Amino acid sequence: MKTLRLLFGLALVATAFSVQAEDYSEKQHDKLIRECNRNNLESCVTAAIWTRDYLEAPANAYPFLKKACDGGNMRGCNVLGNLYLNPSSGLGMDYAAAVKLYERACKGGYENACTNFEETKAEMAQGNTPDRDSRLNQLSESCALENESACQALMLEMQR
DSSP: OHHHHHHHHHHHHHHHHHHHHSOOOHHHHHHHHHHHHTTOHHHHHHHHHHHHHTSOOHHHHHHHHHHHHHTTOHHHHHHHHHHHTOTTSSSOOOHHHHHHHHHHHHHTTOHHHHHHHHHHHHHHHHTOOOOHHHHHHHHHHHHHTTOHHHHHHHHHHHHO
8 A cells, every 4th residue: 555655646746747847838838827726736836937937927926836835835835935036026035035935845844945944044144135225226227128027026126
C-alpha cells in the first residue's frame, strides 16, 4: 500500500512539473487558469509563473499566487514572496511581507523558501533594501522607455 501511495504521489508531481516544463502556449495557459479556478493550486502557481515570465505581467500573477498560498501550497507562498521583491510587481518591494511568506513556506517544508528566508533577512539586517523614492524613480524611467510591466507597477505603487 505504501508503494502504491508513493507511485501515485510521484505521478502527481511528475504531471505538475511536466506542465510547467512545456513551452508556453496561450491554450495551455488558459487551461492552467481553468484548473486554478477548480482549486488545483499547483496550476495556480504555474499560471502565475507563466503570467510573470512569459506574459511579462508580474502584477497579474498576484491573485494566482495568493490563492495558492492561502490554500496551503507552500511553493505558491515561496513564489509569492519572490513576487513581493520583484520591482515590477507593484507590491512595493515589501521585504517584511516576503520574509513572512518565506518563513511560512519554510515551516511548511518547502526547502527553497528556507534559503530565501535566511538571505532576505540578512539583506534586511544589512540595510540593502531600496527606498520607495528610488524604486519609484527606477520604475518611472523604465516606464518612459515603454516597459509596460514597469508602467503597470508604477501605477499600482502610486495607488499604495
